[in-house]
Amino acid sequence: MADLLSRRMLLVVTDLVRFLFVIAAGIGLALLHLPVAGVLVAVVLVTAAGGVLFSPTLDALLPSYASGPRLVQANGLLSSTLQLAAVLGALAAGALTARAPGKAPGVVHAVDALSFLVSLGSILLLPPEGDPAP
Numbered sequence: 001m002a003d004l005l006s007r008r009m010l011l012v013v014t015d016l017v018r019f020l021f022v023i024a025a026g027i028g029l030a031l032l033h034l035p036v037a038g039v040l041v042a043v044v045l046v047t048a049a050g051g052v053l054f055s056p057t058l059d060a061l062l063p064s065y066a067s068g069p070r071l072v073q074a075n076g077l078l079s080s081t082l083q084l085a086a087v088l089g090a091l092a093a094g095a096l097t098a099r100a101p102g103k104a105p106g107v108v109h110a111v112d113a114l115s116f117l118v119s120l121g122s123i124l125l126l127p128p129e130g131d132p133a134p
Helices: 007-030 036-064 068-099 104-125
Strands: none
Touching: 007 036, 007 104, 036 068, 036 104, 068 104
């Protein structure tokens, strides 16, 4: 898929879909009192499906911005950043759940949705992709 469409656009669309779905889930949990288990299963399925498109597309896009030794550095930085985000996200979810147990699922989903917006904004700030970087 990443080889058929603009990689950057595929990343944007994937993040946008995940943002919209996760924010809708948060609203559904907070305001409509939807069952938590069903919403969580749906969120996991949709975000995992998005990740299946996002991750290889990001990997394929990286050589457009760095090559040679800089590509190795870029891969290391990207990997470290993704791992740090996963740890900090889990810590934030736990802290939010502890501080507002009754409202936690909706609040946690809203914060998670914002993370997709931050990612989307970061992707939009990238220069247009072109030939592999020198």
